[in-house]
Amino acid sequence: DAMVIQNPRYQVTQFGKPVTLSCSQTLNHNVMYWYQQKSSQAPKLLFHYYDKDFNNEADTPDNFQSRRPNTSFCFLDIRSPGLGDTAMYLCATSREDYSNQPQHFGDGTRLSIL
Amino acid sequence: GDSVTQMEGPVTLSEEAFLTINCTYTATGYPSLFWYVQYPGEGLQLLLKATKADDKGSNKGFEATYRKETTSFHLEKGSVQVSDSAVYFCALSDSTSGTYKYIFGTGTRLKVLA
DSSP states (O other), X not given: OOOEEEXXXXXXXXXXXXXXXXXXXXXXXXXXXXXXXXXXXXXXXXXXXXXXXXXXXXXXOTTEEEEOSSXXXXXXXXXXXXXXXXXXXXXXXXXXXXXXSOOEEOOOEEEEEO | OOEXXXXXXXXXXXXXXXXXXXXXXXXXXXXXXEEEEEOTTSOEEEEEXXXXXXXXXXXXXXXXEOBTTTTBOOEEESXXXXXXXXXXXXXXXXXXXXXXXXXXXXXXEEEEEO
Protein backbone atom coordinates (compact mmCIF):
# COMPACT_ATOMS: atom_id res chain seq x y z
CA ASP A 1 0.00 0.00 0.00
CA ALA A 2 1.15 3.50 -0.77
CA MET A 3 1.95 5.28 2.42
CA VAL A 4 4.01 7.69 4.47
CA ILE A 5 6.68 6.01 6.59
CA GLN A 6 8.56 7.63 9.41
CA ASN A 7 11.72 6.33 11.04
CA PRO A 8 12.46 5.73 13.75
CA ARG A 9 9.17 5.38 15.64
CA TYR A 10 10.90 6.24 18.90
CA GLN A 11 14.07 8.23 19.42
CA VAL A 12 15.78 9.13 22.66
CA THR A 13 18.67 11.55 22.55
CA GLN A 14 20.67 13.74 24.88
CA PHE A 15 20.26 17.44 25.38
CA GLY A 16 22.23 19.27 22.68
CA LYS A 17 23.03 16.18 20.60
CA PRO A 18 21.94 16.56 16.97
CA VAL A 19 19.21 14.25 15.79
CA THR A 20 17.70 13.48 12.38
CA LEU A 21 14.24 12.13 11.73
CA SER A 22 13.30 10.69 8.36
CA CYS A 23 10.16 10.45 6.29
CA SER A 24 9.58 8.58 3.06
CA GLN A 25 6.51 8.36 0.87
CA THR A 26 5.35 6.12 -1.92
CA LEU A 27 2.44 8.38 -2.88
CA ASN A 28 4.52 10.51 -5.26
CA HIS A 29 3.04 13.62 -3.66
CA ASN A 30 4.83 16.86 -4.34
CA VAL A 31 4.09 18.55 -1.01
CA MET A 32 5.64 17.32 2.24
CA TYR A 33 5.08 18.75 5.71
CA TRP A 34 6.68 18.46 9.14
CA TYR A 35 4.61 19.00 12.26
CA GLN A 36 5.45 19.04 15.94
CA GLN A 37 2.78 17.71 18.28
CA LYS A 38 3.17 18.04 22.03
CA SER A 39 1.11 16.05 24.47
CA SER A 40 -2.63 16.73 24.26
CA GLN A 41 -2.15 19.48 21.68
CA ALA A 42 -2.90 19.93 18.01
CA PRO A 43 -0.09 19.45 15.49
CA LYS A 44 1.93 22.59 14.84
CA LEU A 45 3.35 23.11 11.36
CA LEU A 46 7.11 23.62 11.32
CA PHE A 47 7.72 23.86 7.56
CA HIS A 48 6.77 22.34 4.26
CA TYR A 49 8.18 21.66 0.83
CA TYR A 50 6.34 22.24 -2.40
CA ASP A 51 8.57 20.18 -4.69
CA LYS A 52 12.01 21.62 -3.88
CA ASP A 53 10.70 24.94 -2.60
CA PHE A 54 11.15 25.19 1.15
CA ASN A 55 8.62 27.16 3.22
CA ASN A 56 9.47 27.85 6.83
CA GLU A 57 6.89 28.95 9.41
CA ALA A 58 7.75 32.25 11.03
CA ASP A 59 7.83 30.83 14.55
CA THR A 60 9.83 27.67 13.81
CA PRO A 61 13.00 27.73 15.93
CA ASP A 62 16.26 28.20 14.05
CA ASN A 63 17.69 24.88 15.26
CA PHE A 64 15.01 23.04 13.27
CA GLN A 65 16.02 22.42 9.67
CA SER A 66 14.85 20.22 6.86
CA ARG A 67 16.19 18.57 3.73
CA ARG A 68 14.38 17.05 0.78
CA PRO A 69 16.89 15.32 -1.48
CA ASN A 70 14.22 13.88 -3.79
CA THR A 71 10.45 13.51 -4.11
CA SER A 72 10.28 10.47 -1.85
CA PHE A 73 12.34 11.52 1.15
CA CYS A 74 12.33 14.36 3.60
CA PHE A 75 14.41 14.81 6.77
CA LEU A 76 13.99 16.86 9.91
CA ASP A 77 17.26 17.88 11.55
CA ILE A 78 17.34 19.29 15.06
CA ARG A 79 20.80 20.75 15.56
CA SER A 80 20.83 21.25 19.31
CA PRO A 81 17.70 19.80 20.86
CA GLY A 82 16.46 21.17 24.13
CA LEU A 83 14.17 19.57 26.70
CA GLY A 84 11.25 21.51 25.23
CA ASP A 85 11.66 19.70 21.91
CA THR A 86 10.35 16.49 23.41
CA ALA A 87 7.30 15.78 21.26
CA MET A 88 5.79 13.65 18.53
CA TYR A 89 7.00 14.69 15.07
CA LEU A 90 4.61 14.04 12.23
CA CYS A 91 5.35 13.98 8.52
CA ALA A 92 2.53 14.47 6.04
CA THR A 93 2.15 14.68 2.28
CA SER A 94 -0.40 16.03 -0.15
CA ARG A 95 -0.77 15.75 -3.87
CA GLU A 96 -0.85 19.40 -4.81
CA ASP A 97 -0.85 22.64 -2.94
CA TYR A 98 -4.62 23.05 -3.21
CA SER A 99 -7.00 23.55 -0.31
CA ASN A 100 -9.22 20.57 -1.10
CA GLN A 101 -6.43 18.00 -1.08
CA PRO A 102 -6.19 16.03 2.16
CA GLN A 103 -2.89 15.53 3.89
CA HIS A 104 -1.69 11.97 4.50
CA PHE A 105 0.16 11.46 7.75
CA GLY A 106 2.78 9.01 8.87
CA ASP A 107 2.62 7.36 12.28
CA GLY A 108 5.11 9.83 13.70
CA THR A 109 8.39 9.71 15.57
CA ARG A 110 8.17 10.14 19.31
CA LEU A 111 11.28 12.08 20.33
CA SER A 112 12.47 12.29 23.92
CA ILE A 113 15.26 14.64 24.94
CA LEU A 114 17.00 13.73 28.18
CA GLY B 1 -6.89 35.17 10.78
CA ASP B 2 -8.46 31.79 10.16
CA SER B 3 -9.33 29.67 13.18
CA VAL B 4 -11.07 26.46 14.24
CA THR B 5 -12.89 25.97 17.52
CA GLN B 6 -13.75 22.52 18.80
CA MET B 7 -15.72 21.47 21.83
CA GLU B 8 -13.52 20.58 24.74
CA GLY B 9 -13.21 17.01 25.83
CA PRO B 10 -13.01 14.49 27.05
CA VAL B 11 -16.30 13.16 25.81
CA THR B 12 -17.30 9.91 27.50
CA LEU B 13 -20.12 7.83 26.02
CA SER B 14 -21.51 4.37 26.41
CA GLU B 15 -21.33 2.00 23.47
CA GLU B 16 -24.12 2.58 20.91
CA ALA B 17 -24.70 6.15 22.07
CA PHE B 18 -25.08 9.04 19.63
CA LEU B 19 -22.01 11.20 19.13
CA THR B 20 -21.74 14.87 18.26
CA ILE B 21 -18.47 16.77 18.34
CA ASN B 22 -18.94 20.45 17.56
CA CYS B 23 -16.60 22.34 15.27
CA THR B 24 -16.95 25.95 14.13
CA TYR B 25 -14.57 27.96 12.02
CA THR B 26 -13.69 31.43 10.86
CA ALA B 27 -12.11 31.95 7.48
CA THR B 28 -11.61 34.82 5.10
CA GLY B 29 -11.77 32.68 1.97
CA TYR B 30 -13.55 29.49 0.96
CA PRO B 31 -11.99 26.75 3.04
CA SER B 32 -12.08 23.02 2.71
CA LEU B 33 -12.93 21.27 5.95
CA PHE B 34 -11.63 17.99 7.35
CA TRP B 35 -12.02 15.66 10.28
CA TYR B 36 -9.01 13.59 11.31
CA VAL B 37 -8.81 10.86 13.93
CA GLN B 38 -5.73 10.01 15.99
CA TYR B 39 -5.48 6.72 17.83
CA PRO B 40 -3.00 6.45 20.71
CA GLY B 41 0.60 6.46 19.55
CA GLU B 42 -0.31 6.92 15.89
CA GLY B 43 -0.45 9.66 13.30
CA LEU B 44 -3.56 11.39 12.05
CA GLN B 45 -5.90 9.56 9.70
CA LEU B 46 -8.31 11.36 7.43
CA LEU B 47 -11.84 10.54 8.51
CA LEU B 48 -13.85 12.68 6.09
CA LYS B 49 -13.79 15.96 4.21
CA ALA B 50 -16.03 18.53 2.55
CA THR B 51 -14.85 21.09 0.06
CA LYS B 52 -17.83 23.42 -0.40
CA ALA B 53 -20.97 24.59 1.32
CA ASP B 54 -23.67 21.95 1.91
CA ASP B 55 -21.28 19.09 1.09
CA LYS B 56 -21.64 16.12 3.41
CA GLY B 57 -18.58 14.05 4.15
CA SER B 58 -19.08 10.51 5.43
CA ASN B 59 -16.95 7.52 6.33
CA LYS B 60 -17.21 4.52 8.69
CA GLY B 61 -20.57 5.73 10.00
CA PHE B 62 -19.31 9.25 10.73
CA GLU B 63 -20.86 12.25 8.98
CA ALA B 64 -20.31 15.99 8.88
CA THR B 65 -22.03 18.68 6.81
CA TYR B 66 -20.32 21.90 5.72
CA ARG B 67 -22.68 24.65 6.93
CA LYS B 68 -21.60 28.01 5.59
CA GLU B 69 -24.47 29.91 7.23
CA THR B 70 -23.44 28.75 10.70
CA THR B 71 -19.72 28.28 9.86
CA SER B 72 -19.88 24.80 11.32
CA PHE B 73 -18.73 21.27 10.51
CA HIS B 74 -20.02 19.13 13.36
CA LEU B 75 -19.03 15.46 13.48
CA GLU B 76 -21.79 12.92 14.16
CA LYS B 77 -22.14 9.18 14.50
CA GLY B 78 -25.33 7.38 15.27
CA SER B 79 -23.90 4.53 17.32
CA VAL B 80 -20.36 4.65 18.68
CA GLN B 81 -18.20 1.63 19.42
CA VAL B 82 -15.36 1.12 21.89
CA SER B 83 -12.99 1.11 18.91
CA ASP B 84 -13.97 4.74 18.16
CA SER B 85 -12.09 5.87 21.27
CA ALA B 86 -9.51 8.33 19.97
CA VAL B 87 -8.78 12.03 19.58
CA TYR B 88 -10.68 13.82 16.82
CA PHE B 89 -9.33 16.93 15.11
CA CYS B 90 -11.29 19.35 12.98
CA ALA B 91 -9.20 21.23 10.44
CA LEU B 92 -9.61 23.76 7.69
CA SER B 93 -7.45 24.44 4.69
CA ASP B 94 -7.53 27.83 3.10
CA SER B 95 -5.26 29.97 1.03
CA THR B 96 -3.26 32.29 3.22
CA SER B 97 -0.25 34.07 1.85
CA GLY B 98 -0.59 32.10 -1.36
CA THR B 99 -0.18 28.63 0.11
CA TYR B 100 -2.59 26.13 1.66
CA LYS B 101 -2.02 25.08 5.24
CA TYR B 102 -4.12 23.32 7.80
CA ILE B 103 -5.53 25.17 10.76
CA PHE B 104 -6.32 22.54 13.40
CA GLY B 105 -8.73 22.67 16.26
CA THR B 106 -7.41 21.68 19.66
CA GLY B 107 -8.77 18.14 19.38
CA THR B 108 -11.53 16.35 21.28
CA ARG B 109 -10.79 13.13 23.11
CA LEU B 110 -13.58 10.55 22.87
CA LYS B 111 -13.80 7.64 25.27
CA VAL B 112 -16.39 4.96 24.63
CA LEU B 113 -17.21 2.56 27.45
CA ALA B 114 -18.45 -0.98 26.88
